[in-house]
Amino acid sequence: MTELAPWRSALSRALHRNRSLVYARYAQLATVQANRPANRTVVFRGFLEDSNTLKFVTDRRSQKVGEIADNPWGALCWYFPKTREQFRISGKLMVVTTTEENSDLLHLREMAWLALSEGARSQFAWPHPGQPKSESEKVSQESIAPTTPLEEFCLLLLPPQEVDHLELKGQPHQRCSYTLEADDTWKQQTLNP
Amino acid sequence: MTELAPWRSALSRALHRNRSLVYARYAQLATVQANRPANRTVVFRGFLEDSNTLKFVTDRRSQKVGEIADNPWGALCWYFPKTREQFRISGKLMVVTTTEENSDLLHLREMAWLALSEGARSQFAWPHPGQPKSESEKVSQESIAPTTPLEEFCLLLLPPQEVDHLELKGQPHQRCSYTLEADDTWKQQTLNP
Numbered sequence: 339m340t341e342l343a344p345w346r347s348a349l350s351r352a353l354h355r356n357r358s359l360v361y362a363r364y365a366q367l368a369t370v371q372a373n374r375p376a377n378r379t380v381v382f383r384g385f386l387e388d389s390n391t392l393k394f395v396t397d398r399r400s401q402k403v404g405e406i407a408d409n410p411w412g413a414l415c416w417y418f419p420k421t422r423e424q425f426r427i428s429g430k431l432m433v434v435t436t437t438e439e440n441s442d443l444l445h446l447r448e449m450a451w452l453a454l455s456e457g458a459r460s461q462f463a464w465p466h467p468g469q470p471k472s473e474s475e476k477v478s479q480e481s482i483a484p485t486t487p488l489e490e491f492c493l494l495l496l497p498p499q500e501v502d503h504l505e506l507k508g509q510p511h512q513r514c515s516y517t518l519e520a521d522d523t524w525k526q527q528t529l530n531p
Numbered sequence: 532m533t534e535l536a537p538w539r540s541a542l543s544r545a546l547h548r549n550r551s552l553v554y555a556r557y558a559q560l561a562t563v564q565a566n567r568p569a570n571r572t573v574v575f576r577g578f579l580e581d582s583n584t585l586k587f588v589t590d591r592r593s594q595k596v597g598e599i600a601d602n603p604w605g606a607l608c609w610y611f612p613k614t615r616e617q618f619r620i621s622g623k624l625m626v627v628t629t630t631e632e633n634s635d636l637l638h639l640r641e642m643a644w645l646a647l648s649e650g651a652r653s654q655f656a657w658p659h660p661g662q663p664k665s666e667s668e669k670v671s672q673e674s675i676a677p678t679t680p681l682e683e684f685c686l687l688l689l690p691p692q693e694v695d696h697l698e699l700k701g702q703p704h705q706r707c708s709y710t711l712e713a714d715d716t717w718k719q720q721t722l723n724p
Contacts, residue, residue: 359612361610361612364610366559366561366570366608366610367570368559368561368568368569368570368606368608369568370563370566370567370568373563373566373602373604374563374602374604374606374621375561375562375563375568375569375570375604375605375606375621376561376568376606376621377559377560377561377568377570377606377607377608377619378608378617378619379608379610379617409566409567411566411567411568412568413561413567413568413569413570414570415559415561415570415571415572417554417557417559417572419552419554419612424571424572426570426571428567428568428569457702460702461703461724464703464723464724465723466723467722467723467724468706468722468723469722469723470720470721470722470723471706471721471722471723475723509650509653510654510657513660513661513664527663528663528664529660529661529662529663529664530657530658530659530660530661530662530663530664530668531654531657531660
């Protein structure tokens with residue numbers, strides 16, 4: 339079992355104190371595509387059990403899956419409105435698809451599918467995201483059986499290597515960085531905001 | 532005078548409908564540094580007059596200023612909680628510093644400084660952001676005269692080249708992309724969400 343990273347308690351506290359806002363679980367994930375940044379909102383789906391890895395889900399047909407295949411680095415920026423604090427979390431993203439060979443990861447993908455709401459599941463049966471909309475192509479309104487994940491469904495994992503925590507409440511602001519060292523320990527440093 | 536881009540009305544509507552939330556004016560700006568993404572929250576400071584260019588401010592000592600010098604591409608992700616919609620805006624960022632040679636831009640930098648609150652101005656007199664915190668270095672609590680911008684103060688401009696608007700209210704979601712063409716007109720296309 340991985341030890342909880344030292345930034346986990348601050349992030350748990352932020353999640354707890356902002357729990358009345360649904361969108362406090364939304365964050366922005368940046369990737370690199372052909373030397374340009376791309377950035378989109380993702381929904382935090384909790385941590386992998388016994389680990390510091392953040393879970394998200396995505397559609398295999400979405401642009402970010404191709405981007406991550408070319409360059410796995412991701413930078414999550416997570417702002418908590420109520421407590422006025424920001425976490426910047428970066429690491430190498432992993433996409434777990436239906437063809438995943440690691441059976442543990444494949445199982446985690448199934449668990450993530452089961453945890454989705456019916457509405458969220460049905461989106462994976464929609465036409466190809468990001469493609470021009472065609473009037474002839476119907477959006478399925480059928481409910482999707484929760485048993486087996488649709489092929490397009492992917493689990494997206496972010497194992498953090500660097501975390502930057504900025505607190506804007508009070509003057510001056512507080513800022514702390516956490517870096518994962520080669521020996522798997524976290525180095526913590528207080529920075530100027 | 533530049534014509535208002537076709538996405539401007541949708542963005543104005545979002546700003547208006549979310550105006551009760553201070554943080555609806557916060558968005559996440561991604562850049563590229565050494566082939567890795569970086570991502571942070573920025574505060575929208577309005578549009579440049581008679582243009583579609585978004586204004587932000589930044590500290591010359593912040594990491595993003597160096598990143599933008601190496602690679603000007605920026606990707607802003609802006610989520611509006613109340614109306615559940617997202618704008619993704621990308622273009623080449625411009626940093627207007629105290630050594631700017633274009634007098635119009637230099638004037639805009641001064642105007643942006645004047646528009647800041649006293650608290651926001653004082654942050655540009657704080658110790659070097661992102662550097663290890665030193666106990667001996669004091670954070671100035673002096674109020675900063677609004678007349679002349681501090682050297683560290685920069686105006687940050689984002690002239691959009693691509694805009695992607697996603698509306699999550701209702702099923703299915705609505706998505707529309709806008710691309711600036713070589714002849715300075717905007718091409719608009721409805722996409723699958």
